[in-house]
Amino acid sequence: MTFAPQIQIPATYMRGGTSKGVFFNLEDLPEACKVAGPARDAMLLRVIGSPDPYKKQTDGMGGATSSTSKTVIVSKSSKSDHDVDYLFGQVSIDKPFVDWSGNCGNLTAAVGSFAISNGLVDANRIPENGIATIRIWQKNIQKTIIAQVPVTNGEVQETGDFELDGVTFPAAEVQVEFISPVDSSDAMFPTGNLVDDLEVPGFGTFKVTMINAGIPTIFLNAEAIDYTAAELQADINGDKNALTMFETIRSYGALKMGLIDSIEEAASRQHTPKVAFVGQAKSYTSSSGKEINAGDIDLNVRALSMGLLHHAMMGTAAVAIGTAAVIPGTLVNLAAGGGVRKSATFGHPSGTLKVGAEAVKNKEDWVVNKVVMSRSARVLMKGSVYIPGNVQ
Template sequence: MSNPITPQQRIAAVYMRGGTSKGVFFRLDDLPAAAQVPGPARDALLMRVIGSPDPYGKQTDGMGGATSSTSKCVIISKASVPDHDVDYLYGQVSIDTAFVDWSGNCGNLSSAVGPFAISQGLIDPARLPKDGITTIRIWQKNIGKTILAHVPMRDGQVQELGDFELDGVTFPAAEIALEFLDPAEDAGEGGGGAMFPTGSLLETLDVPGIGTFNVTMINSGIPTVFLNAEALGLKGTELQADINNDPALLARFETIRAYAALRMGLIQSLDEAKTRQHTPKIAFVAPPQNYQASSGKHIAATDVDVLVRALSMGKLHHAMMATCAVAIATAASVPGTLVNLAAGGGPRDAVRFGHPSGTLRVGAKAEQRDGQWTVTKAIMSRSARILMEGWVRVPG
């Protein structure tokens, strides 16, 4: 006897681009009751929305785009903490395995949270200007941090179109400035609280069977481990195909990342790294040199302070994760880290780095307090746009 066919659930949703990422945005109240609280029901729903797990790695039967940048879900609700406008919860959905990683933030999609909140009526219309800039105060629930999104308004609506160009995004849009406040304190679930979780700016990491590496491990924006490109046999000018088409190299990166996670105190055993793919990030740096970005654009050594490539969910990112950009800017501002040394050394309060799609400038000012390094905020510009709005259909 065949099983009865249950109708699909119809759930209100908005598909948005934020920075160089895309995701499916939900209001918490619009989710089915079982998915309004953390747990297996929520994870199962979001995986089915995105089309995971997919052993083909394509997410054809869902909203995902088969990359780490496009396999994302966001849940927005009224703020649960004082002096904030909304809560922002982010889920990184694995493509080929059955889990959702809630251990960190997506800095790129942070730029879409303010516009979503305004368009969905979560912000009091009385405080929104007809024209100008409005500041949306966001509580990032994954990491317990405040993000300020400065959203442009025109004729009482979010201004989405403009002439701001962001490398990694083909079309220009309106600029949204983001401020990540106190990004170095407990930057991620189990982040440990310290900006440098082991107490060292530069240290040696032994990875059995692979080698010994000089590394900088930092909690800022998102937990990240930095290595020198040269130590990996790389140049720092690589594009996605150079890394992602080399399974042996990707396996090396994942092993190094797992040992770094263990050293940073993010996991208690190496096996835990398999279900904590979103954090920490692993990145490699090199001094400035000429290269050709993935769009064909020529990037001159004089255009950047340092070259950085970062992996997300086991693959080289096509541009740069915004949370990792915060880590880059923070590390660059602290004399003696690998990022700072690759950028020429010395103090700085901003860095322009080269990534596979072009360049990005991020500001961050670090200082020492009672012998501990900290950073009060990091600042960068992104853009966001609603791509589609309506309902997603999910098999019952």
Template sequence: MASSQIKVPATYMRGGTSKGVFFNLEDLPTEAQIPGQARDNLLLRVIGSPDPYSKQIDGMGGATSSTSKTVIVSRSTRSDHDVDYLFGQVAIDKPFVDWSGNCGNLSAAVGPFAIHAGLIDQQRIPHTGTVEVRVWQANIAKSIVVHVPIVDGCVQETGLFELDGVTFPAAEIQVDFMSPGSSEGSMFPTGNEVDTLEVPSVGTFNATLINAGIPTIFIEADALDYQGTELQEAINNDQVALDRFESIRAYGALKMGLIDSLEQASSRQHTPKIAFVSKPKSYVSSSGKQIDKQQVDLLVRALSMGKLHHAMMGTAAVAIAVAACIPGTLVNIACGGGERESVTFGHPSGTLKVGAKALKLADAWSAEKASMSRSARILMEGFVRVPSDIFE
């Protein structure tokens, strides 16, 4: 007899240049309300992983790192926050969910989802104005403030704000990542703004290893014989290049103390990120838009889950903002050096402006916050269905 299916309340949302399946913790099956294999099994099946075809045809995933995502939101256990937010990056072709980091893009959708799900007290919501949704990011133990626009007592989703990497305009949502540096140890795990990273059989690179927003490895584009203007097909169609990036990422993770052995890197795909930077150059974006070098302070290309990202991960944008504001990092050098509180960078889909405020106290750098504008929208709401034997 064929196995029956269970249905779970869910909301499919876009946040920034990502999209994922959102759940209210209380709506999950009892087995999945606590961390563990049962929860992972549910999310894997919802998204359609593992899929040896790398298409996620039998699930909600879109077969890219930007669309293979899940979010669990609940009322916060902390009096100074509204909701707790847990992010799960679902591997496409492997049976695991990576809980090691945050998704900065989907962070923008957590505020609107919390309001739609009734997790924000009604008296906090004005007839017209903005609600500051105070989010506890449980993966990395950090605070995020999502400024959600309200019109006629409802979340405003449509608008004129344009975000490169997203086809249609929507309402602007400001997202503030509070104290985005490392919760444990230094923002620079090695204590240096620039390190020498030796990668056997690949090369030796100057690298900025920073933990702000998400642990990130920055290297120079020309050290890899790139211009910094590359689009996805230039990298993602080159398996030799992808393997080289993964080797650099693994050795960088080891140097940052994120893993104890190189073998662990394969099961920690979400973090750290790896990105390469260059000084401003003119290029044509993936949508055909001309980006003039005068529009940007630097160029950045970043990889996520082993592939060049089509735009920029939100958490990596935080790392870019913070690193750009700290003299001496490779990011800061690429954008001309000196002190700054914002930076506009070029990515494959266009440009993005991000802000940050960094301070140096007792010979150690810290960041007060990083801010960027995103947008978010509900795409579908109702139920996802999964075979009932997933918990067996």
């Protein structure tokens, strides 16, 4: 029996923030994969090693977690006022689908670096030494993101002393600005309320803040579900009842937010919305053994991604946290002490993160001009990925 040989595709394996993913230049993809559709999805699934019933992704580049089962496609921008277009695919670990419904804020930090290193940014926009301002068009959510990428001797500077909780080693700081994360034509609060009552069959009714900023997110109070928001992954991810509760909350929240038309659709939309629970600032020991003092943070937040508690914090969820924190009356704002603020420092399982946000009230609606945070990024490996030639 004859089998098709493997094909190789140029790719770069990168860390961005607290995530890792396989990055592609659109022009390097096989012809059938240069456009969205089954061929592209099949290719990315095989590259990452999904679907894997063992949930290990041993036969692919994935790392068997939501943070490491990611793909990125970058190209020169079709928009004259942007440098590159960025498309993100969240690959399911054990199911045969790629979720294109949202962005990855962590990998966003690596997009500018990848674009510069792969010749996708005009040379006149890159200083010999200094900061390159890379204008990114995030195609999944149709938003502008600005990445401030350090450059030394005309090349991306990846090494440095910036420390990011959730990442073991220091690197160069990359400031990321999410510009107008909510369209003026969209509802930041899809129900029109800062706080809603969400009925979740089998579990009760919860006070929630549902927001579209960075990524659709459902926030609820930790105490309402018998937590403190100081929990670590082991406290949640081994509890099947807890995970079922969170997935049910996510499904009914998605329905109330208008993201799906039926509960059944939630199963095929795993990437969004996110579910997070918040609590007042509380001291705890992070997953790395670092002591987090209540006096150094405004609140604690824990968030789930792809059905499990995240080991740190998703970048897009951090945008939602920062946005909700500066709007008086949301559950996030109240957990942080309430009132008017311009930023919030929150505790997550791996440590802390500060997020700044500019929000103003326009008549009855809130408008967020931008959300800013610092991340880091680094190339881990560059070359080609291989997949069987019969993948389709």
